[in-house]
Amino acid sequence: MALILIATSPVTSHFYPMASVVHELVSRGHTIWWYAGKKFRAKIERLGATYKAMDAAYDFSGMSRDEAFSQLRGLRGLSALTETIKALFIEQAPKQMQDILGLLNEFPADVLIAEEVGFGMGFVHEKTAIPAVAIALSIYSFGSKDTAPIGFALPPNSSSWGRVRNAALRFFIDSIALRGLKVYIDQTRTGVGLPILNRSVLERIVEPPNLYLLGTIPEFEYPRSDLYEQTHFVGTFTNQPVESFKPPAWWDDLQGNQPIVLVTQGTLANSNLNELVIPTIRALAQENVLVVATTGNIALKDIKLTSLPDNVRLEQVIPFYYLMPHVDVMITNGGFGGVQLALSHGVPLIVAGATEEKPEIAAHVAWAGVGINLKTGTPSEAQIRDAVKAIQRDPHYKQNAQLLQAEFKHYNGPQRAADLIEQLLEKKPQKKR
Incomplete structure (x- = not known):
């Protein structure tokens, strides 16, 4: 059995996908040390791994992005992505x-x-030559001649003209827009x-890395003729949560006749619920739907609703693991x-993404035909209400989402990731000490 060292940023959305892989690796007998934020210690130990604290590095677990990094407050678009x-x-x-x-x-x-x-x-991998695995928790991050650079939220284009466009945008990004980041x-x-x-x-x-494991399926990602050969699509990184779940008192309401609309701003960019959660609550207050809203890092007592x-x-x-089977439409950043x-x-x-790489994810959703890209992080109540009605009125969104659902069933992310990691271990490359 192998000795496996895992490191994750102190972000909830990064922890849980990795936890599904750790659960699988521990069940196969591997010994795991996990370097992470202190907020996750109990969960890591329940999984059977050994927790290791962040000492020199900044442990911002339990904080929103704006709380931990005030310089990012209010940023949108490409600047939000790069500065984050x-x-x-x-x-x-x-x-x-x-x-x-x-x-x-x-x-x-x-x-x-x-x-x-x-x-x-990644730096440690380069210094030691110990094999490295990247668990990709977002869209494919490497460039391609068939796609525009990340930051423009443009659909793919592999035509001759499209490749000229893509090359020109890469030149603009590297030579002008992100020149300062390049130097840094x-x-x-x-x-x-x-x-x-x-x-x-x-x-x-x-x-x-030696392995790049994408937590999605090919049908959601843009087609590329030049994927890195170490790239593998593995499906979602999901397992039953390690914590026990006690349903809230209203849980039986999910069995009613009203469509269920879930709205969330996630676990990182959620310091201002007036961007999406509260406008959604107001937009759908008179509609024949049941709205389930989650606030993330914001305590319920701090929600400013009369x-x-x-x-x-x-x-x-x-836990969305338990909630998602009941949901009809998801509104998300x-x-x-x-x-x-x-x-x-x-x-x-329905996606309202404006920070980090979220505009790109919104563009993927629209390209795949599985939802609506609102093209803003602060949609109006009317935009939200109209989008929900459009999803309900046009069956193609649901049909396309169900087509992807059928493809996801061919994958088991944690198992496939563990299989590929064990295959890498079997090669036993020489370590550099």
């Missing part, structure tokens, strides 16, 4: 590397596993003793894990 990557992941990478190298002195791992933005683990990345790498990588901006942070409509059920957290879970249950989507 810089603040949450690149700036933390050298300190994460320091922590992880210290752990390796005690725990000679056979393989390293992190999410695709786990750049500290190069300085970060040289600062930890690694050479500069001669690649596009977002691909020059770390070397590609009164709660009769057709709304408000909770801080509900575009968190990747929630989108994939919804589609794996055949649930059409």
Whole structure:
């Protein structure tokens, strides 16, 4: 059995997909140390892994993005994507590397596993040559001649004209729009003793891993003729949560005749519920639907509503594993894990994404025909209400979501990921110490 070292950023949406893979690896007898935020210690230990704290690196678990990184407040579009990557992941990478190298002195791992933005683990991989696995918790992050760079939220185009467009946009990103980030990345790498990588901006942070496991299916991702060969589609990273679930008192209301509309702003970009959750509650107050709204990091007592409509059920957290089978429409700011879970249950989507890579996820939803991209992070009540009615009126959204649901059934993300990790371990590459 192998010694496996895992690192995740202290973000809830990054923890739970990884937990499904850890559950599978532990069940196969592997020994796991998991470097993560202190908020996750009890959950990690319940899974049978050994928790390791973040010492040098910033542990912002339990905080919203705006609480932890006030400089990101109000950013939208490309600047939101790049500044978030810089603040949450690149700036933390050298300190994460320091922590992880210290752990390796005690725990000679056979393989390293992190999410695709786990750049500290990527640095360690380059320094030690220990095989690395990236669990991709969002859209495919490498460039392609068939797609525009991440940040433009454009559909794919592999025609001759499309490839010219894509190349021109890559040149603009690398030479003009993200020139400052490019310099910062190069300085970060040289600062930890690694050479500069001669690649596009977002691909020059770390070397590609030995395995890149995408938590979706090919039907949701843009077609590309130049996928990295180590890329594998594995389906959703979902398992029954490690915590016990006590349904709220209103749970039987889900068995009624009203369509169920779920609205969420996820677990990171949720400091201002006036962006999506509260407008949705108001927009649907008089509609024949039951609205289930989750607030994430915001306590219910802090929700600024004079009164709660009769057709709304408000909770801080509900495990979507239990809720999604009841949902008819999901309104979301575009968190990747929630989108994939919804589609794996055949649930059409309404996406209002403006931060991180969420506009890209919204564009994927529209391209796949499984929902509506509102093209804003702050939709009006009328936009939300009209979108819900459009989903209900046009059966194609539901039909397309059900087609993807049928494809998801061919995959078991945790099992497939564990199989591929074990295949990598069988190769037993020489470690560099």
